[in-house]
Amino acid sequence: MTPKPVAGLEPPYYTAVFTSVRPDHPEGYAETSARMQELVQEIPGYLGYESARTPGGLGITVAYFRDLDALTAWQHHAEHQAAKRHGREHWYESYSVHIGRVERSYGFERN
Amino acid sequence: MTPKPVAGLEPPYYTAVFTSVRPDHPEGYAETSARMQELVQEIPGYLGYESARTPGGLGITVAYFRDLDALTAWQHHAEHQAAKRHGREHWYESYSVHIGRVERSYGFERN
Numbered sequence: 001m002t003p004k005p006v007a008g009l010e011p012p013y014y015t016a017v018f019t020s021v022r023p024d025h026p027e028g029y030a031e032t033s034a035r036m037q038e039l040v041q042e043i044p045g046y047l048g049y050e051s052a053r054t055p056g057g058l059g060i061t062v063a064y065f066r067d068l069d070a071l072t073a074w075q076h077h078a079e080h081q082a083a084k085r086h087g088r089e090h091w092y093e094s095y096s097v098h099i100g101r102v103e104r105s106y107g108f109e110r111n
Numbered sequence: 112m113t114p115k116p117v118a119g120l121e122p123p124y125y126t127a128v129f130t131s132v133r134p135d136h137p138e139g140y141a142e143t144s145a146r147m148q149e150l151v152q153e154i155p156g157y158l159g160y161e162s163a164r165t166p167g168g169l170g171i172t173v174a175y176f177r178d179l180d181a182l183t184a185w186q187h188h189a190e191h192q193a194a195k196r197h198g199r200e201h202w203y204e205s206y207s208v209h210i211g212r213v214e215r216s217y218g219f220e221r222n
Contacts (some may be wrong), residue, residue: 015126015209
């Protein structure tokens, strides 16, 4: 997805960490995922998005928002809610969501 | 790593989100990673660990701690610091760390 980690954000900001288990290529997943990535960018205060998935294992997605209002707007977005409902019915074995306020961040980049 | 997402934690707790880009199988990485997973469990207040990595792409690791003291103890652990230094010198192209206080969490599990 992202060629390099989201960096350079000034705390405080908010993250939604979404960890999930699902089959490797469930029907309709890729299209919905692409649509969600498009939609989330329209949310004022959206800062970025990262995703990783070990084949046959766990997936972790982190979405970054300027404040809790922006994060909540995305959670309550009607098309996003419909996609999550579809995901629970058809795709996910299990998932967890952790919503946090980032107080400190730093990074490294090879010269 | 984890067969299902870390769940059932009572907020507040702390997360360290580590996103990184590195080659797929750098020399010595697997051994160091296994050692770190062993060591972190000795930290009082450590709650869990999750990791996902898209082959050829981004890796995301999330570590969960009861409080900031526990998280800081892990950050300052001498062997962990040496491993991170080695990682910067030999493995990582880039990484970001986001340290946050989780205020809300929820999950889903298929029956």
